[in-house]
Amino acid sequence: xxxxxxxxxxxxxRYKRRxxxxxxxxxxxxxxxxxxxxxLMGAEYESVRNLKWYxxxxxxxxxxxxxxxxxxxxxxxxxxxxDKIIDRLDENGIIATKRISIGGDLILSSQExxxxxxxxxxxxxxxxxxxxxxxxxxxxxxxxxxxxQDEDAALIGSWFAEDIGAKIGSWVTVLARGNGGFYEAIxxxxxxxxxxxxxxVNRTLLMxxxxxxDYYLAMDGAATEINIKLSDLADVDAELPAIQELLxxxxxxxxxxxxxxxxxxxxxxxxxxxxxxxxxLIFIIAAVGISNTMLMAIFERVRELGMMRSxxxxxxxxxxxxxxxxxGIGLLGSxxxxxxxxxxxxxxxNVGIDFSFIMRDMDIxxxxxxxxxxxxxxxxxxxxxxxxxxxxxxxAYLPTNRALKMDIPSCLRHQ
Amino acid sequence: MIKIENVIRDYHxxxxxxxxxxxxxLDIDQGEFISIAGPSGSGKTTLLNLIGCIDALDGGxxxxxxxxxxxxxxxxxxxxRRINLGFIFQTYNLIPVLTAYENVSFVLSLLDIPEDEVKxxxxxLLKEVGLEGMEHRRPSRLSGGQQxxxxxxxxxxxxxxxxxxxxxxxxxxxxxxxxxxxxxKQMNKKHNTTFVFSTHDKMVMDYADRLVLLHDGQIMSDxxxx
Ligand SMILES: Nc1ncnc2c1ncn2[C@@H]1O[C@H](COP(=O)(O)OP(=O)(O)O)[C@@H](O)[C@H]1O
Ligand SMILES: [Mg+2]
Numbered sequence: 241x242x243x244x245x246x247x248x249x250x251x252x253x254r255y256k257r258r259x260x261x262x263x264x265x266x267x268x269x270x271x272x273x274x275x276x277x278x279x280l281m282g283a284e285y286e287s288v289r290n291l292k293w294y295x296x297x298x299x300x301x302x303x304x305x306x307x308x309x310x311x312x313x314x315x316x317x318x319x320x321x322x323d324k325i326i327d328r329l330d331e332n333g334i335i336a337t338k339r340i341s342i343g344g345d346l347i348l349s350s351q352e353x354x355x356x357x358x359x360x361x362x363x364x365x366x367x368x369x370x371x372x373x374x375x376x377x378x379x380x381x382x383x384x385x386x387x388x389q390d391e392d393a394a395l396i397g398s399w400f401a402e403d404i405g406a407k408i409g410s411w412v413t414v415l416a417r418g419n420g421g422f423y424e425a426i427x428x429x430x431x432x433x434x435x436x437x438x439x440x441v442n443r444t445l446l447m448x449x450x451x452x453x454d455y456y457l458a459m460d461g462a463a464t465e466i467n468i469k470l471s472d473l474a475d476v477d478a479e480l481p482a483i484q485e486l487l488x489x490x491x492x493x494x495x496x497x498x499x500x501x502x503x504x505x506x507x508x509x510x511x512x513x514x515x516x517x518x519x520x521l522i523f524i525i526a527a528v529g530i531s532n533t534m535l536m537a538i539f540e541r542v543r544e545l546g547m548m549r550s551x552x553x554x555x556x557x558x559x560x561x562x563x564x565x566x567x568g569i570g571l572l573g574s575x576x577x578x579x580x581x582x583x584x585x586x587x588x589x590n591v592g593i594d595f596s597f598i599m600r601d602m603d604i605x606x607x608x609x610x611x612x613x614x615x616x617x618x619x620x621x622x623x624x625x626x627x628x629x630x631x632x633x634x635x636a637y638l639p640t641n642r643a644l645k646m647d648i649p650s651c652l653r654h655q
Numbered sequence: 656m657i658k659i660e661n662v663i664r665d666y667h668x669x670x671x672x673x674x675x676x677x678x679x680x681l682d683i684d685q686g687e688f689i690s691i692a693g694p695s696g697s698g699k700t701t702l703l704n705l706i707g708c709i710d711a712l713d714g715g716x717x718x719x720x721x722x723x724x725x726x727x728x729x730x731x732x733x734x735x736r737r738i739n740l741g742f743i744f745q746t747y748n749l750i751p752v753l754t755a756y757e758n759v760s761f762v763l764s765l766l767d768i769p770e771d772e773v774k775x776x777x778x779x780l781l782k783e784v785g786l787e788g789m790e791h792r793r794p795s796r797l798s799g800g801q802q803x804x805x806x807x808x809x810x811x812x813x814x815x816x817x818x819x820x821x822x823x824x825x826x827x828x829x830x831x832x833x834x835x836x837x838x839x840k841q842m843n844k845k846h847n848t849t850f851v852f853s854t855h856d857k858m859v860m861d862y863a864d865r866l867v868l869l870h871d872g873q874i875m876s877d878x879x880x881x
Contacts (some may be wrong), residue, residue: 246757551736551741557765648704
């Protein structure tokens with residue numbers, strides 16, 4: 241065995257250029273694998289965070305019938321006494337905030353915006369005193385100020401503001417159906433612009449104080465949802481039954497963010513599958529490269545092979561010798577690939593790639609606004625390293641077998 | 656030692672059949688220094704390959720050390736060669752990335768011989784074939800004659816009963832070729848190893864203790880000279 245290892249290693253030095261080129265191809269494959277994986281990991285990690293921070297919270301309490309009717313944003317399928325529930329949660333150490341989601345039309349006047357217009361909006365009424373304990377909007381304020389209790393004011397997402405031409409101090413009108421079916425027009429002054437990293441939100445966000453909505457829409461203190469913040473590390477689904485326990489008798493249901501974000505999670509899963517295909521292709525290319533290299537290496541040494549077989553070296557040992565040689569190329573490629581991959585990861589993790597030019601106008605599902613940042617994934621680096629060696633080794637099997645099928649006199653006669 | 660009985664070997668090349676050996680019979684004793692001579696195409700290589708258990712018989716039988724070659728399977732043949740047979744080739748067939756020492760010692764590593772014994776035997780034998788001081792040279796830094804000396808050491812290192820050499824001097828000038836033959840003969844006498852070598856060179860035939868002339872796959876003459 242020791243001889244076989246020395247032999248394989250020395251053979252690697254025989255065609256240095258070819259060894260390096262093949263190892264280089266493997267290295268590029270491994271680097272791509274590590275890099276793409278880090279980028280996806282980062283995108284998913286950040287997407288999940290941005291989903292929880294700006295869309296779903298960790299969990300949400302809803303009227304039993306709300307979720308299946310959520311498209312209509314029904315104000316009557318509400319939580320009639322949200323403060324009582326929030327107090328109960330608070331007693332159990334759970335942070336929560338109430339909200340109202342309102343469907344309506346945004347009316348833009350020609351004085352303010354140059355031309356008259358209207359478009360559908362979803363207005364989110366928040367409790368300015370507690371919303372930031374659950375969500376993270378205050379941190380995204382880029383202009384103006386945050387909302388105060390009970391004022392006819394609104395916050396707007398920066399892309400939304402850009403799209404309609406709204407500025408701080410602009411006035412907009414929201415036409416909405418109040419609780420009971422009457423129409424109400426609410427005049428609101430834009431007091432702050434939020435640049436929310438979640439593109440879905442930043443494109444559509446219009447936020448008003450809870451009390452304002454309560455007053456104009458005759459909610460009588462009711463909320464449509466209570467959002468709950470759990471620790472980022474918590475297994476949300478495991479904690480739900482205890483929370484549901486607190487709600488018994490109130491016709492309320494608690495849902496985890498995973499249930500609410502099912503569409504996103506399915507999409508992320510599909511993307512992972514798609515990139516899996518790309519990674520598979522990268523490995524196929526590396527495999528073809530090494531198989532070709534080994535084929536050349538073996539067929540240049542057919543006479544040597546004939547000599548070794550004459551002297552009684554078994555097929556198994558010859559196979560091991562060539563597979564070790566391929567493993568050596570794989571090892572070299574894996575080492576180079578992992579180093580390159582780590583360098584690429586440093587870049588994608590610390591600098592990131594700015595995709596905002598795409599994300600601004602296109603929804604690709606990820607809840608990331610512009611800069612894609614990667615995340616370290618040591619598991620992938622280890623897997624890529626060993627996969628590089630393993631695939632190289634296995635791929636050498638076929639060309640070796642082909643050479644071993646030749647009879648020995650033909651090997652010895654080979655030029 | 657080696658009993659060759661009415662051996663037939665046909666090669667099929669498309670429609671045509673080449674009768675490379677047409678009933679060759681020959682007995683070779685332990686310690687003989689025998690030359691298979693004949694013009695190109697007469698069947699020398701074919702005969703050596705059959706004795707060397709690297710080709711298959713189409714008829715007849717070869718018995719080496721009491722074992723019938725025709726009944727051996729592929730693995731048996733490999734094992735048999737590993738233990739009993741040494742080969743010397745016209746083109747030396749050394750491994751270019753290995754040193755002279757490694758080219759010889761690897762044969763012993765196939766036989767699971769302990770490392771210190773491998774070292775001693777290899778160094779001693781390289782000295783014996785006149786390569787003292789060149790053990791760590793690669794083939795590219797050895798002359799043709801020196802490379803063939805490495806090959807002789809490689810064939811002899813495991814103390815085989817039989818060494819088969821197919822035109823061992825054909826790639827060498829006559830002076831070097833003679834030196835190689837002298838070395839082979841010296842080894843033959845010292846270790847009592849049977850040497851079977853082929854040639855089409857008159858000078859080489861003169862070194863043989865026994866000369867078998869082959870023509871068109873048949874033995875024309877078989878003469879003992881010593
Ligand atoms: N693999 C083969 N296929 C077809 N014909 C072969 C093959 N090997 C040898 N021959 C033929 O068999 C005959 C004997 O060849 P060989 O034993 O190589 O002779 P020598 O070594 O004396 O030159 C020649 O006619 C040669 O062309
Ligand atoms: Mg020949």
